[in-house]
Amino acid sequence: MSFPFADVSAHPLTDLLSLHGRAALVTGGAQGLGKAIALRLAEAGASVAIADLDEQRSHDAAQDITTRFGTPAIGVRMDVTDSASVEAAAMAATEAFGRLDVWVNNAGVFPSTPLLDMSDEAWDAVLAVNTTGVRNGAREAARRMASGGVVVNVISTAGFRGIAPGLSAYVASKHAARGLTKQLALELAPRGIRVLGVAPSYVPTEGNMAAAAAAMSAMGLADTDGGSMPAAMTQSLIGRLGTPDDIARVVLFCASDLSLIMTGSTLLADAGETI
Numbered sequence: 504m505s506f507p508f509a510d511v512s513a514h515p516l517t518d519l520l521s522l523h524g525r526a527a528l529v530t531g532g533a534q535g536l537g538k539a540i541a542l543r544l545a546e547a548g549a550s551v552a553i554a555d556l557d558e559q560r561s562h563d564a565a566q567d568i569t570t571r572f573g574t575p576a577i578g579v580r581m582d583v584t585d586s587a588s589v590e591a592a593a594m595a596a597t598e599a600f601g602r603l604d605v606w607v608n609n610a611g612v613f614p615s616t617p618l619l620d621m622s623d624e625a626w627d628a629v630l631a632v633n634t635t636g637v638r639n640g641a642r643e644a645a646r647r648m649a650s651g652g653v654v655v656n657v658i659s660t661a662g663f664r665g666i667a668p669g670l671s672a673y674v675a676s677k678h679a680a681r682g683l684t685k686q687l688a689l690e691l692a693p694r695g696i697r698v699l700g701v702a703p704s705y706v707p708t709e710g711n712m713a714a715a716a717a718a719m720s721a722m723g724l725a726d727t728d729g730g731s732m733p734a735a736m737t738q739s740l741i742g743r744l745g746t747p748d749d750i751a752r753v754v755l756f757c758a759s760d761l762s763l764i765m766t767g768s769t770l771l772a773d774a775g776e777t778i
């Protein structure tokens with residue numbers, strides 16, 4: 504049977520998973536989930552730009568990638584809240600690699616502030632990174648994906664439900680990012696750009712260990728395990744939390760041709776927590 508559109512049924516799985524010849528940019532890629540994502544994209548063959556507020560750590564991460572996989576990688580400073588900064592980083596990536604095929608909007612912040620104590624500025628700062636930052640990234644990516652591509656937004660289970668006291672801005676920002684994922688998929692489909700979301704539950708990372716401790720304190724719970732998430736905040740069905748690499752492999756699936764039929768969805772990568 505033949506189809507009047509790209510049909511990859513006969514392509515070997517290794518080809519469908521491969522990102523050889525493609526270039527990717529990961530925001531917030533210097534540590535945590537972003538670093539793990541960048542490593543898997545590079546292992547799949549992509550050239551990778553690590554774009555992060557922390558310029559030195561973005562260079563270190565790029566160096567690590569090249570050492571491990573021998574693939575081209577660059578580190579570049581980017582503030583996702585600043586559209587000029589996003590544009591400059593995207594330009595650096597396209598100049599270095601000659602193309603742009605995959606853009607991962609991963610940078611995020613998760614401060615815990617009880618609603619009654621939250622200033623307007625604190626609220627806006629979370630939305631600026633987690634929601635406007637996704638818009639800034641997707642817009643810049645779409646302008647540069649001349650022959651189509653994939654945008655992957657790292658959302659959260661906080662894009663599906665309330666999570667814990669103190670996280671109203673975070674939950675609102677992630678619901679908005681999930682909604683944006685649907686709308687961007689609709690708008691960018693005619694340009695051959697797929698847009699997908701990945702929604703992790705709690706995964707221990709450098710940033711989140713500190714945030715978890717703050718959230719527990721907001722709930723009046725003791726931090727008995729150095730910042731690990733208590734049972735009250737995670738309901739894993741498989742008896743364990745996720746690792747950064749668990750999330751990175753789902754992002755790789757989204758970025759690769761394995762997921763060619765998908766756009767607009769947000770995949771829960773949450774150990775069954777949100778069923």
Ligand SMILES: NC(=O)c1ccc[n+]([C@@H]2O[C@H](COP(=O)([O-])OP(=O)(O)OC[C@H]3O[C@@H](n4cnc5c(N)ncnc54)[C@H](O)[C@@H]3O)[C@@H](O)[C@H]2O)c1
Binds near residue numbers: 581708
């Ligand atoms: N770790 C988790 O449990 C978890 C769960 C669900 C969703 N997420 C989401 O995953 C993403 C990454 O989380 P993480 O745990 O790896 O965080 P992290 O704090 O360990 O790392 C975040 C990275 O983003 C960078 N960053 C922050 N603000 C930025 C900005 N304005 N511009 C550019 N870079 C910026 C930081 O410098 C850092 O390198 C976030 O969007 C977060 O909401 C994380």
